[in-house]
Amino acid sequence: MKPTDIKDPEYFHKVVDCQYACPAHTPVPEYIRLIAAGKYTEAYMINWDSNVFPGVLGRTCDRPCEPACRRGRVDEEPVAICRLKRVAADNKDDVKKFMPQGPFTPNGKKVALVGAGPASLTVARDLAPLGYELHLYDEQKKGGGFMRSQIPSFRLPETVLDEEVNYILDLGIHTHFNQYVSSLKELLSKDYDAVFVGSGAPKGRDLDIPGRKEASANFHIGINWLANVAFEHTNKIGKNVIVLGGGNTAMDCCRTARRLGGQNVKVIVRSPFAEMKASPWEKEDAMHEDIPIIDNHVPKSFVIEEGKLKGMMFEKVHAVYDDAGKRKLVPTGEAEVFYPADDVLCAIGQENSFPWIERDLGIEFDKWELPTVDLVTHASTNPKVFFGGDAAWGPKNVITAVAHGHQAAVSINNFCQGIDLNKRLDPMVNLVSAKMGIHEWSYDSEVVSDDRYVVPQADKKLTLSNRKKEVELGFNRLTGFKEAERCLNCDVQTVFTESKCIECDACMDVCPTACITFTENAEEESDLRNMLKMPAKNKTQDIYVSDTLPTKRVMVKDENVCLHCGLCAERCPTSAWDMQKFFYNVTKTHTGCHKN
């Protein structure tokens, strides 16, 4: 195999599993180290620059970083990255002075942002300091989009959301709340230089089975119902509630129902429990609030008596998988079962919907009525119109919407300045030695063995009686420190210089996880992977191959379970191994931070 090109920033980026998995590529280990050092404000600002809503995400993120976390491959559970983010948000000092300070000198360009959710707000934050005049439209009375309408207050207090939305609005954004954009044509006819569509996926899926019409009074589309609760149009529900669906919206619905008077709330889902779309921790939280999750039940009909909803009938199924692993739900043949219900909440999915976009504006739509959007530039087929967040490619999550926002802002800026949309800046990268002394590194190289700490919760009696009472209390500073210490510092890279190596094998002998092998080279990667001290079976993780050494061998390091403990570098007599801190930051239109 050819030597690994470590000059390519993506090689080491991939080693930082959490950051690589994060759609916004937040420098996770960097802010976790700052939290351990008690530098909460700095940790917050690293986050704010990258993901814009640290307080919101520290409570509600889908956490793609955690399943990716290297610790999960050597220990039972990954680092509680998400809840550490909240520690930074909870304990920070004044952060506003580190943010861009307006008023900004206008650059003469005007941009309209449709929908005040995370995607549009991110575009606004990235463009405002450059002098853009930004007009933000939303049908609700406040900004935040689905962060406000769909995430219940017991998971995300309104104060936290208001704070982070206001950091952006305070940059001088022109808000047009309570204003539903009903025609893109009309918007385009105004003198906007560009339009960003971040209007989400606002249409909840309905359920077309017998009795649906008759049940209308007590049948609610989940996301609409949650929005009605959030904006206080709805404040009660029946005693017996069935929630249909197995995603996070279903979890939010059932838990909200418990707080509005639902005593006997059940989640009933078609798929097997293990395959539900909801995050495991959200399922746990629901079950903790006495909500049973009944899996493998397909809804068949509504039972109506005297014009009133009595319950629903379900067919029992079990999952069968074909050779390709494709799932099919096959009826067990048992009799249909009845579950009583006063109200039914339907959270079986949501879709994009663009009734307000005329089809003669040069914006191409595919057969699923989704706009054609460039995966990199977020541009539609109308050069002035850009899409991001759920509106672009369907429902995802907040952090994905933020990542879209950053990239759309780059495109909009390029477009307005007459620069090719594909001319995008490389990430900001830095790689510098962490060596401070014989056994001293600029990071805590000691790998602690602590198990993952559990986030404490408020008393159930209290939280179930008050819809707005936040359930999770968050880590205190001490627990936050201990959890932060579990981070393996994957961004402190093992960098090998073959010209210094004397092939003493010290690194290979000391490595606790048998990552390093000196071996003859092989033509094919798959062969070389099998020639290692421990075969490198995890193909999703790269192997680091050196140039040929004097004995005609090569050094091969399997990145898979490297603990970044630095022992290879400590036992290296010639510093052929060095631990070097790698920093990778996605380039945005503005750094997001204001230097004092």
Next chain:
Amino acid sequence: MSYVRPKFRHPELPKNKLGYTIDYYEGTLSTLCAGCGHDSISAAIIQGCYEMNIEPHRLAKLSGIGCSSKTPAYFLSNSHGFNSVHGRMPSVATGANMANRDLIYFGVSGDGDTASIGMGQFVHAIRRNLNMVYIVMNNGCYGLTKGQDSATADAGSKNKTGQVNLFESIDLASLAIELGATYVAQSFSGDKAQLVPLIKAAMKHPGFAFINVISPCVTFNNNVGSTKSYDHVRQHVEATATMDFVPEMQEITTSYGEGSTKQVKMHDGSYISLHKLSEDWDPLDRQSAMNAVLNAKAKNEILTGLLYVDPQTEDLHHLLQTSDKPLNTLTKEELCPGSEALKDINAGLR
């Protein structure tokens, strides 16, 4: 201070026949200099014991004084150990072996501990064919006292300060062959592929098994002009043969060219399998072993691999005709058979 070994290991580490993963054979984290050859030898010992399915409590580590003699702390933490007086490890090993013949005795020594202060003990342990493994971690200098030339430093070898050694070196391997050691091997710390099978076979050998391992001192004797540096050894190393140790009952699968392979059957049915044998060398013949070492030396080469083995040898217990049962397990009844038995013995002497 960050010098702490993490608890985590590779999650897919294979288990040996006893159900142990290799980390069960580890010791504490080495405090020797970074890059010390001795650490590689420790790793080879760990590997060998793991592969041989040694129950750690069936093995005793013994050592004297020196960098090398510190290493038993760095392997087999679950085994017995005795760090003795400088050069006196063979006496302790002899005593322990006499008291309990059931353990594997694993002696670790250095060039100072063996070729200088401990020479008298070393040669007599060989003479007695004490059943033990005796490894010398040989770096040609006194690393613990800042690198003075030791008795194994070659004449003409240059030390770190630029001084050339005037004296002839003691060649421990030829000395061991000369004195009648029944298993003699030589190796290099940087060649685990060779060292691990040598250690495994040595543990199976029923007599004195000696392995002289060139182990560069990275701090004091790894300079240009030294004959014990990584570079010099790599450039001048020559092997008697490629060696595999084949445990008993295992089918031999590797095939080599006709005429270049030799199987040496050990007393317990295991094999030493040798391939690509050097010319005019027979591992079972002392004289040819001696010649091979001397010829290599004349060519300025370091001969490694198995040099000589007498697989059917008989150890000290056999020579002394001691009891088959370890002495330390004999009960009072067995040791003091009573006045009737004494009468019989006395009668026999009349």
